[in-house]
Amino acid sequence: xxxxxxxxxxxxxxxxxxxxxxxxxxxxxxxxxxxxxxxxxxxxxxxxxxxxxxxxxxxxxxxxxxxxxxxxxxxxxxxxxxxxxxxxxxxxxxxxxxxxxxxxxxxxxxxxxxxxxxxxxxxxxxxxxxxxxxxxxxxxxxxxxxxxxxxxxxxxxxxxxxxxxxxxxxxxxxxxxxxxxxxxxxxxxxxxxxxxxxxxxxxxxxxxxxxxxxxxxxxxxxxxxxxxxxxxxxxxxxxxxxxxxxxxxxxxxxxxxxxxxxxxxxxxxxxxxxxxxxxxxxxxxxxxxxxxxxxxxxxxxxxxxxxxxxxxxxxxxxxxxxxxxxxxxxxxxxxxxxxxxxxxxxxxxxxxxxxxxxxxxxxxxxxxxxxxxxxxxxxxxxxxxxxxxxxxxxxxxxxxxxxxxxx
Amino acid sequence: xxxxxxxxxxxxxxxxxxxxxxxxxxxxxxxxxxxxxxxxxxxxxxxxxxxxxxxxxxxxxxxxxxxxxxxxxxxxxxxxxxxxxxxxxxxxxxxxxxxxxxxxxxxxxxxxxxxxxxxxxxxxxxxxxxxxxxxxxxxxxxxxxxxxxxxxxxxxxxxxxxxxxxxxxxxxxxxxxxxxxxxxxxxxxxxxxxxxx
Numbered sequence: 001x002x003x004x005x006x007x008x009x010x011x012x013x014x015x016x017x018x019x020x021x022x023x024x025x026x027x028x029x030x031x032x033x034x035x036x037x038x039x040x041x042x043x044x045x046x047x048x049x050x051x052x053x054x055x056x057x058x059x060x061x062x063x064x065x066x067x068x069x070x071x072x073x074x075x076x077x078x079x080x081x082x083x084x085x086x087x088x089x090x091x092x093x094x095x096x097x098x099x100x101x102x103x104x105x106x107x108x109x110x111x112x113x114x115x116x117x118x119x120x121x122x123x124x125x126x127x128x129x130x131x132x133x134x135x136x137x138x139x140x141x142x143x144x145x146x147x148x149x150x151x152x153x154x155x156x157x158x159x160x161x162x163x164x165x166x167x168x169x170x171x172x173x174x175x176x177x178x179x180x181x182x183x184x185x186x187x188x189x190x191x192x193x194x195x196x197x198x199x200x201x202x203x204x205x206x207x208x209x210x211x212x213x214x215x216x217x218x219x220x221x222x223x224x225x226x227x228x229x230x231x232x233x234x235x236x237x238x239x240x241x242x243x244x245x246x247x248x249x250x251x252x253x254x255x256x257x258x259x260x261x262x263x264x265x266x267x268x269x270x271x272x273x274x275x276x277x278x279x280x281x282x283x284x285x286x287x288x289x290x291x292x293x294x295x296x297x298x299x300x301x302x303x304x305x306x307x308x309x310x311x312x313x314x315x316x317x318x319x320x321x322x323x324x325x326x327x328x329x330x331x332x333x334x335x336x337x338x339x340x341x342x343x344x345x346x347x348x349x350x351x352x353x354x355x356x357x358x359x360x361x362x363x364x365x366x367x368x369x370x371x372x373x374x375x376x377x378x379x380x381x382x383x384x385x386x387x388x389x390x391x392x393x394x395x396x397x398x399x400x401x402x403x404x405x406x407x
Numbered sequence: 408x409x410x411x412x413x414x415x416x417x418x419x420x421x422x423x424x425x426x427x428x429x430x431x432x433x434x435x436x437x438x439x440x441x442x443x444x445x446x447x448x449x450x451x452x453x454x455x456x457x458x459x460x461x462x463x464x465x466x467x468x469x470x471x472x473x474x475x476x477x478x479x480x481x482x483x484x485x486x487x488x489x490x491x492x493x494x495x496x497x498x499x500x501x502x503x504x505x506x507x508x509x510x511x512x513x514x515x516x517x518x519x520x521x522x523x524x525x526x527x528x529x530x531x532x533x534x535x536x537x538x539x540x541x542x543x544x545x546x547x548x549x550x551x552x553x554x555x556x557x558x559x560x561x562x563x564x565x566x567x568x569x570x571x572x573x574x575x576x577x578x579x580x581x582x583x584x585x586x587x588x589x590x591x592x593x594x595x596x597x598x599x600x601x602x603x604x
Binding site (some may be wrong): 044066067074108109367375 | 478479480481482483484486487490491494495498501502505506512528529530531532533534535536537538539540541
C-alpha cells in the first residue's frame with residue numbers, strides 16, 4: 001500500500017483515499033485522456049503469470065470503465081418489500097495503447113498498475129453502436145412457400161434464404177442463430193405456437209423465426225404496349241414471422257418484396273446465396289431484400305429483453321444456458337421468473353397459452369463459461385421457487401430505455 | 408419563477424433575496440431626493456427581467472456509494488470471494504452514480520380492489536453513459552461485504568453542452584436554493600414484450 005502512495009506522490013498525482021489493504025482497481029487520474037489504474041487478481045496455486053494476466057485484464061477493464069461506460073439498470077420494487085434488480089455495466093471506450101507501470105505480489109494477491117496512453121478515437125455514437133451488450137439465441141426454421149411451382153430455378157431457397165438472413169444477423173453481432181429443419185404448420189395458430197415452443201426448448205433459443213414465400217411468379221405489366229411485347233417482371237414477396245420462443249407468441253410479421261424487370265431465370269446450376277447467384281438480376285434483387293429483412297428482424301428482436309433458461313439448481317446457485325458467448329459478464333444481474341403453478345394456461349379449445357409466472361429473485365452472475373454461466377441467488381433456490389425451466393431476464397433491451405421499437 | 412413588475416409591486420410578491428437591498432436603496436434614494444419629480448418607470452421587456460444564468464456554476468463533484476456482499480459460490484477461494492464482493496460493490500456504486508447524473512424513470516403500478524390497495528409496485532429504470540467516474544475508496548465491512556465510493560466531477564462544459572431545458576433546471580436543483588421539481592414527457596421508451604406498460 002505504501003508503495004502505491006509513494007508512487008502517486010512521485011508522479012504528482014492527487015492521492016486517492018484507499019481504505020482497503022487488499023489491492024483494488026483504482027482510477028487515479030483522468031487528465032487529458034490519461035488514466036492510471038490498478039488491477040488485481042488472486043494468485044492461484046502459485047501461478048504468477050496467470051495471476052498477472054488476470055490482474056492486467058482487470059486493470060484494462062476498469063480503465064475502460066473510467067474512460068466511458070454504459071449503465072443500464074432496472075429495479076422492481078413491490079409493496080411486499082421485494083426489491084429485484086437487473087443491471088449491466090459495459091465499458092464503451094476501446095484502449096489502443098497502455099503501459100505497465102508497476103507490478104507486485106502481496107500475499108495471495110497480484111497487483112498491476114497500468115497507464116492508458118492511447119484510446120481509439122471515436123464519436124460517442126460510434127462507441128455506443130459498437131456495444132452489443134448481450135447476444136440472443138435465435139432459431140430459424142425452413143421457409144415455406146405458397147406456390148412451390150414458381151421456384152424451378154431456385155430449389156434450395158426454402159433453406160438457403162433463412163440461412164442467409166441468419167448469417168448476416170450473426171455477422172452484424174448481437175445474435176446467436178441456428179438453423180432448424182422443418183416448417184411451421186400454417187393451418188392452426190395453436191399448433192404453430194406449440195411447435196415454436198418445442199423448437200425453442202430443444203435449441204435453447206429465445207426466438208424462433210419462420211418465413212413464407214408468398215409470391216415469386218412472373219407478371220406482365222398492364223397496358224397495351226406491354227401486353228404486345230410481353231414485358232415480363234418477376235415479383236418476390238416474402239413474409240417473415242418472429243416468434244417469442246418462451247410463450248410461442250407472434251412478435252411481428254413483416255413482408256418484403258422486390259420487383260425484377262428482367263425475369264430471366266437465375267439458372268438451376270447456380271447455388272442460392274453464392275456469388276454467381278447474387279450476380280444475376282434475380283440474385284441482385286434478392287440480395288437487397290435479404291439486407292432489408294435482416295435489419296428488420298434485428299430491430300424487432302433487439303427490443304425484447306434478453307432471457308436465458310435455468311438449467312440446473314444447486315443450493316443458492318443456478319446455472320443458466322447462456323454464458324460468455326452470449327456476452328454475459330460476471331457481475332451482471334438478472335431477474336429470475338418462475339412459474340406459479342405446474343399446469344399451463346390453456347384456451348377453452350385446449351390450446352396452450354403459456355405458464356403463469358412471477359419474479360422470484362435477483363441472480364448475480366459469479367462465473368461465466370463459453371456456453372453457460374453460474375449465478376448466485378440471495379437464498380436457497382428451492383425456497384425461492386427457482387427450478388430448472390425458470391427464466392432469467394434483463395428488464396431492459398439493448399436498444400436502451402429511450403428508443404422506439406417497431407410494432 | 409417570480410415575475411417582477413416594475414412600478415407595481417405587491418406586498419404579496421416574494422422577491423428573491425438579491426433584489427431586496429436594491430429595493431431598499433431605491434426607497435432610501437426616493438426619501439433623500441424628496442421633491443424630485445416622479446420618475447417614469449419604463450416597463451422592461453419580459454426577457455430582460457429574467458435573472459441571467461451565464462456560467463453560474465463551477466465544477467461539481469458527485470459521489471455515490473455502492474455495496475457488495477460476499478459471494479457464497481463454493482467454486483471460489485476466500486480471496487476470489489473478496490474480489491467478487493468488491494467488484495459487485497463497484498458496479499452498484501456506478502449504477503447509483505448513473506441514477507444521480509442521468510436521472511431515473513419510474514413506472515408505478517397499483518392494483519386496487521374493494522377500495523384497498525392490493526399490490527403497489529414500481530419500476531425504476533436507469534440508462535446512462537458515464538465518463539470519468541473514479542473509485543475513491545473501497546472499504547471492507549462486516550461479514551465480508553464491501554462498500555465502494557465513486558466520484559465524478561462535472562465542469563461547466565457538462566452544463567453548457569446540455570439541452571436548454573435541462574440547463575434551466577439543473578442549476579437550481581444542484582445549488583440547493585429554491586429547489587424546483589421538473590416534470591416532462593418521457594422519451595419514447597422501448598416496449599418491453601414481457602411487460603405491458
